[in-house]
Amino acid sequence: MKGPLFYAKILLFGEYGIIKDSKGLAIPFNAYRGALKTSSNLVDNAKKSNENLQRFYDYLANLETDLVTFNLKKLQKDIVNGMYFDSSIPQGYGVGSSGALVASIYDEYAADKITVLENLTREKLLKLKEVFSLMESFFHGKSSGLDPLNSYLSLPILINSKIDIEPAGIPSQKEGKGxxxxxxxxxxxxxxxxxxxxxxxxxxxxxxxxxxxxxxxxxxxxxxxxxxxxxxxxxxxxxxxxxxxxxxxxxxxxxxxxxxxxxxxxxxxxxxxxxxxxxxxxxxxxxxxxxxxxxxxxxxxxxxxxxx
The missing domain is CATH 3.30.70.890 (GHMP kinase, C-terminal domain)
Known part of the structure; x- marks a missing residue:
């Protein structure tokens, strides 16, 4: 198997402020990306990633929520068969390495998932953010859910407040000095x-x-x-x-x-x-x-x- 690519993200503005309900602006950063892959011979980083996915599976299997359900049987089977997250996104660098992983697991294993192709109302965006917040809390203890949301949608996102987020149009790049x-x-x-x-x-x-x-x-x-x-x-x-x-x-x-x-x-x-x-x-x-x-x-x- 080889899953779709999910990109890194950069929070241009809003670090810490978004925890306290001020504005934020996040953009996808396509220089780094990750995808789910499977190998019968896991070594080094792939082996580490596979073990990490098993821990993530345990966490998801014990989540008590009505927001989302996962095809846990398939997820467990794929992990046993050597699935890992193949990623060029540096970890611990603030560009959303766990966000891309969460987005890829949601995309592949969530039942009744909200897809990128449907009309993304504010309610759907907020629901996605909430689901991603729950999932990514496994990695950070507390997560806004914004990194996986950005990675999943691959769109710039404007955060007006915790309950008001929208896709944002950012000015196209120019060949200037800045x-x-x-x-x-x-x-x-x-x-x-x-x-x-x-x-x-x-x-x-x-x-x-x-x-x-x-x-x-x-x-x-x-x-x-x-x-x-x-x-x-x-x-x-x-x-x-x-x-x-x-x-x-x-x-x-x-x-x-x-x-x-x-x-x-x-x-x-x-x-x-x-x-x-x-x-x-x-x-x-x-x-x-x-x-x-x-x-x-x-x-x-x-x-x-x-x-x-």
Missing amino acids: AVFLLDSEQIGETEPMVNIFMNKMKSEGFRKMISEEFATTTDICIDNFLQGDVKSLFGNVKNLSKIVLKNFKPMIPVAFHKVWEKGIKTNDYYLKLCGSGGGGYILGFTEDYQKAQQSLKDYKLELVYRF
């Missing part, structure tokens, strides 16, 4: 510890105030600028967001990148923000001049995501 890029921290980040740090910080009234008055507001403006193609305003607001994140989310930024982050804000060569939960993996960069950013960050691995 860019969104990924900066490789070359360390793996784990979602759960980072989310726990955030939840503990949320117990402080000052932090909650900063989230609602500064972080969420600036994130919302950045999303509006991006969707409207207002690049000039976008960079001013992303710079502001970068400052807010550096000041308030230091534990989520690998220590080796605190100075790199500051340098971008000081020189205006680039502005950095978290990609996913942080703690390692990729850091997301925005620049008005990609060549200048490449020069400024010449000691690091960069990957292009989107051109302005």
Whole structure:
């Protein structure tokens, strides 16, 4: 067997904010992808993946929910026959490796699944998000369900709030100087510890105030600028967001990148923000001049995501 491809995702804006009901914007990232495959000779990563699928099967078999049912018999049989998730999506990098896996399992084994081809009403999108949240909680302890949703639909998704999500039209890429890029921290980040740090910080009234008055507001403006193609305003607001994140989310930024982050804000060569939960993996960069950013960050691995 060989299943369909599911792509990585990038949450351009909204990390942590979406946990607390502010806006978010996620886009598929086709440079990385994964698919279910079967092999009679499992070694290394394929073997590890197969064992992981068995644990995931146990989790799904014990889910108590009316939202979704799975063809568990077929799933178990396929795992025994050597099924694994063949993926180029780096794990612990904030680009949705578990999301693509969840999407592929839902696509192959969910009974009465909601398909990408039908009219995706808000109710259907929310139901899918809820199902995916339940499924992906196996990997992260707590999941918004957004990564698998993005991977499953392969569409940009605008999150207005927990109960209001919609497919989004993003401006088509131009051959300009500006860019969104990924900066490789070359360390793996784990979602759960980072989310726990955030939840503990949320117990402080000052932090909650900063989230609602500064972080969420600036994130919302950045999303509006991006969707409207207002690049000039976008960079001013992303710079502001970068400052807010550096000041308030230091534990989520690998220590080796605190100075790199500051340098971008000081020189205006680039502005950095978290990609996913942080703690390692990729850091997301925005620049008005990609060549200048490449020069400024010449000691690091960069990957292009989107051109302005």
